[in-house]
Amino acid sequence: MEVSDIFRGLELAKKSFKRDHVYLLNHLVNNIGSIVFGYINVRIWLAVLGDSKEGIEAVTYLMVNQAGLWLVLFIPYGCYLPQKVYDGTIAYEMLRPYGLLYNSFFELAGHILYNFLFRSIPIFLFSVLVMGVSLPKLAQILPYLITLTNGIVIAFFINYFIGLWSLKFISINGVQMLYYFTGTLFSGAWIHLKYYPQFFQDIIMLLPFAYTTYVPTAVYQGQFSLARALISQWLWIIVLFTIAYSLTIRLTKNMAIQGG
Amino acid sequence: MELFFTLFKASFKREAQYKFDFFVNILGNFLGLFADFLIIALILIRFQNIAGWQLHQVALMYAIIEFGFGVYRLIGEGFNRFEELILSGKFDTLLLRPVPVLVQVMLHKIDLKRLGMVVQAMVVGLWGIQRSTFPNSSFYCYLPLLLLASVIINLEVSIILAAMAFWTGKNKDIIILGHYSTRTAATYPATIYHKLFSHILTLVIPFFTVSYYPLLYYTGKSDNPFYLLTPLFGIITMTLLSSLIWRSGIKRYSSTGT
Amino acid sequence: MEYINVRGLKKEYTIYQKKSLWRRNKIKIKALQGIDFTVKQGEFLGYIGPNGAGKSTTIKILTGIMTPSEGMVNVGKYIPYQERKRYVQNIGVVFGQKTQMWWDLPVIDTYQLLRGIYRVAPIDYQRQLEYLVEKLSLADILKQPVRQLSLGQRMRAELGACLIHNPAILFLDEPTIGLDLISKHRVIAFLQEINKQGKTIFLTTHDLKDIEILCNQMLVINHGKIVYKGTVEKLKTITALPIRVLAQLAHQPGVHLINQILAQYAGIYYPEKKRLILDSKNKKETSEIAKTLFNNFGIEDFKIEEPSIEEIIKMIYSKN
Incomplete structure (x- = not known):
């Protein structure tokens, strides 16, 4: 990949950022909804934990997750690919002078940046100012942002696989709810993993989902060592990238043979 | 009524065309929401109760609300996606037919994959009933009415929020705020929230009138049978409000167009 | 009704x-x-x-x-x-x-x-x-x-x-x-x-x-x-758009005669193609032109084109 390729990718990202920006007002309404969901969770946990140290930690854990939800879990289902299959615009994607993986990544990147600025930051600020979420120690900020970015990349690959799957089998929203099921249960977005039974925790740490949500937030709270987080996240990224890359090549080759 | 079945049949046929997606989706809708309940179950297995409510009691609240929500998503998906009808201009063609628009919008799409949601709610509810002891057996007569009330309130909230699209064009995000989040909130005891918030869920978007209050009586937390009438108040106000808002929405649409 | x-x-x-x-x-x-x-x-x-x-x-x-x-x-x-x-x-x-x-x-x-x-x-x-x-x-x-x-x-x-x-x-x-x-x-x-x-x-x-x-x-x-x-x-x-008369002449006509006709009716003559195009204001004038042409020239091809409805509409639009 050359430098000019990256610039072209950034153009793609800019376009999807702008497309989102048109609906800013709608997204602000959505943020309030998101805060209400966060509030419900917080009240549940406070009701069982009380105003203890554990309770306050839970509030921070939940709301930091809630702010990050739009970066690692509620991202465009299947990286826009199922939608493109449905309305037929996937045909244009195939004509582009760059690969599907490349296009999907940068299109999502613009969307993520937008969500970070206009969803995550407002929700986070609200949580800090109104709901008593504690700020991270200064030394944890950079580690958090790095592990969060890794988490986003992992989440991208998970959705990219769903996209490829829908391309292959022409299935539009087939596994959407299954994706949310696994995300809800395995990412730790609504429950700190320490409240799961031990064997379940062990299984979850062998799946990629926890590395998108639980791990970055645990780093934020200083409960997870940065080195361990980085090594495991990068391992996941390498594995997922290798699979995604070879699957993309196989799939696009097949499509070319069929004559598009 | 005959029309209802014709529309229902058409929607069913459409859905059944994508067989694989259809069955995976039913399963997904079952599991997707069940995950929410699993998490609350895990919490309550560890902490015994939330604001004095035990897991099987929370399960009842959860089941009543989610049953209504599931049935609404099953037969009222047209309201949920109302902005698509408005933005595509397809709403015009509905106005050209001699049948109430509300019925046409409601049955515009029967979303059979939501059966998964309904079944999920029933499974959780049956489990809750099995574990519970009620002050008297009138519960079994009352329950069907309560479920019906939950369906009606869910539909009416969705009509109000759908009608917002007459003014705003898009309303998906308003629905998430006004319906999805409030219905989730109403599956937990009112006392865990700030007073203002539980008042909103009682008086403005009155989901508590079909979940929390009637169950106060049947879980033995209160012996005031007045609580059994709350669903009626919820429905009456919402019926008035939703028909008023829907009508003025239609009026506005016909004076401005798209 | x-x-x-x-x-x-x-x-x-x-x-x-x-x-x-x-x-x-x-x-x-x-x-x-x-x-x-x-x-x-x-x-x-x-x-x-x-x-x-x-x-x-x-x-x-x-x-x-x-x-x-x-x-x-x-x-x-x-x-x-x-x-x-x-x-x-x-x-x-x-x-x-x-x-x-x-x-x-x-x-x-x-x-x-x-x-x-x-x-x-x-x-x-x-x-x-x-x-x-x-x-x-x-x-x-x-x-x-x-x-x-x-x-x-x-x-x-x-x-x-x-x-x-x-x-x-x-x-x-x-x-x-x-x-x-x-x-x-x-x-x-x-x-x-x-x-x-x-x-x-x-x-x-x-x-x-x-x-x-x-x-x-x-x-x-x-x-x-x-x-x-x-x-x-x-x-x-209702519009004043002209009716167009097109004539393909068999032989090169005399310059004097052509000039006389062009002086009487609005139009144009292409000598190299031997083609004459005249604009007529109404039906009466059209038949007059036809008579003149057939009397004076050998005609290979003759066409009358009424203004197209597109042209009329375009004109109505541009008027207001």
Whole structure:
């Protein structure tokens, strides 16, 4: 990949950022909804934990997750690919002078940046100012942002696989709810993993989902060592990238043979 | 009524065309929401109760609300996606037919994959009933009415929020705020929230009138049978409000167009 | 007998132009500025105008979807926007750009659905369906899902759909848009036939040829005002556009004679092609020119071109 390729990718990202920006007002309404969901969770946990140290930690854990939800879990289902299959615009994607993986990544990147600025930051600020979420120690900020970015990349690959799957089998929203099921249960977005039974925790740490949500937030709270987080996240990224890359090549080759 | 079945049949046929997606989706809708309940179950297995409510009691609240929500998503998906009808201009063609628009919008799409949601709610509810002891057996007569009330309130909230699209064009995000989040909130005891918030869920978007209050009586937390009438108040106000808002929405649409 | 009666119809609305997230500009649009017209029972009316002239607004009001700001509309015994549900039982509507069919379902399913919606008796439905299948050649496409139909097939199916309940009046908004010649011809032939059977048809289109073939009356709207109403024939005479006479001469004519003719009539002569083109102001002058030419020259080819309806309409638009 050359430098000019990256610039072209950034153009793609800019376009999807702008497309989102048109609906800013709608997204602000959505943020309030998101805060209400966060509030419900917080009240549940406070009701069982009380105003203890554990309770306050839970509030921070939940709301930091809630702010990050739009970066690692509620991202465009299947990286826009199922939608493109449905309305037929996937045909244009195939004509582009760059690969599907490349296009999907940068299109999502613009969307993520937008969500970070206009969803995550407002929700986070609200949580800090109104709901008593504690700020991270200064030394944890950079580690958090790095592990969060890794988490986003992992989440991208998970959705990219769903996209490829829908391309292959022409299935539009087939596994959407299954994706949310696994995300809800395995990412730790609504429950700190320490409240799961031990064997379940062990299984979850062998799946990629926890590395998108639980791990970055645990780093934020200083409960997870940065080195361990980085090594495991990068391992996941390498594995997922290798699979995604070879699957993309196989799939696009097949499509070319069929004559598009 | 005959029309209802014709529309229902058409929607069913459409859905059944994508067989694989259809069955995976039913399963997904079952599991997707069940995950929410699993998490609350895990919490309550560890902490015994939330604001004095035990897991099987929370399960009842959860089941009543989610049953209504599931049935609404099953037969009222047209309201949920109302902005698509408005933005595509397809709403015009509905106005050209001699049948109430509300019925046409409601049955515009029967979303059979939501059966998964309904079944999920029933499974959780049956489990809750099995574990519970009620002050008297009138519960079994009352329950069907309560479920019906939950369906009606869910539909009416969705009509109000759908009608917002007459003014705003898009309303998906308003629905998430006004319906999805409030219905989730109403599956937990009112006392865990700030007073203002539980008042909103009682008086403005009155989901508590079909979940929390009637169950106060049947879980033995209160012996005031007045609580059994709350669903009626919820429905009456919402019926008035939703028909008023829907009508003025239609009026506005016909004076401005798209 | 007047069937559609429109008097002093006005429609204004405000749209908002977004300037930034919070601020917006209010713009008042006068879509219709007081229009009057009538349509008789059994008439085939063509309604034309450039984009944004007020065509869609008119049709939305006439079909009961929109209420006017001022003025009166009667269709039969109904006021469309006041008695919408009873009124729409009597009309059939096709919006060329939107489908009223169920996208994923076979055509026949939509028809059955519409039968239920309009409460058509089974016998009537059967009879009407057979008629439509025959006239619109629907037999092959009846069992196909709408999304698989070609544009021409879809439009025929769409016409069938709006006639299931056998309405007395049809509103067709661009029913031939995007169709190839053969599909278009079929649609036109069908419309001609049902008009002969007594259906009143209100047609908007951009294609003036359709109007020339189909309509006995036409309305031209521009900037929210009716700028012409009357027959298609009369339209051709109201503008001062010239009739063009083209003559291909057999031999090179004398320069003197040509100059004399060019002095008398406006025109031009191309010596290298031996072609003479003259503009005539009216029919009398045309026959005069013809006589002169045939008397003086050997003529290889002779053509009279009346101004095309496109040119006339273009001229009407540019006038206001």
